[in-house]
Amino acid sequence: MQGQVYVGSGAPEILTTVLGSCIACCLYDPIARVGGMNHFLLAEPTPGSGTVADQNYGIFLMELLINQMMTRGGVKSRMKAHIYGGGNMHAGMTRIGDANARFALSFLADEGIPVARQDVGGDSARRVDFDPILGRTRCRHVEKYTAPAPKPITQPTMSGGELELF
Template structure:
């Protein structure tokens, strides 16, 4: 892997890590809480445990992107059940989806033109609350309510996933990782969740 940073990030995404691999391909690395939209020939790359990524593009206009989000999980205290945190959870998920969709629609086109694929939502450690199932249910319901059809998905199961998305062609490459990766992915997601549950929730974002 070559760590040289690309010199032409898409406007507004300068903080996202980007580099060229040994084959000269431009890789965009998404972490939890990120989203990215491009019209360039780039590979959007992420690793998912219980998190979910939606990959959305407008094939007619040649623009597409990916997000990577995780909803809060119950802390285990008697007063902090999934139902109690669901408001914070769905608002965060909605913000991630809306930012991705809005950015793609901002260049024009119709919502009916959008092609959607979803990935992730695994239960990577049996000892953890099954956040992945809630994430998958959320994103399916969200897309249904917004009138967007899922054309392909790889969700659930017990293994983490390495996902690469090619927004210009719409192709996605998914590799299921073995159990030893699951421990590391779950640990990183737990740290992210603790910060997410304490952070204030941003206001609602209007859709085009």
């Protein structure tokens, strides 16, 4: 879910999330066979906003993911990343998805963690499945469906009869 970090339990499992402008970073250590995923809404608080980094921000969730993996035996120098999401879902609005993707890629470069796979940007949502033991991912774009045009509801005309209110 948005604002969460999960590191695999060591048992076979698949982590899944759905993304729009959010980013999911899937990290894994192929030697320790440990991996995890985060899902963040925004890159980092706006400078001067007075907001402290929390679970909505990548700056917090990226550090948390790395630290939790290290407590489960992961070694930062062996970690590899997959980055997904960052779609710009609404034309004409701020391109939050692009900013989120730039942040994630920059953060990983600064930490020395190589990006093995990425699927970011565009204007569609994504569903991501991640195997934290093997470090395998599957990313599927969610088709955009256009809602049908609303049809006016017509009320039948009533003739005659009386209405009694209680």
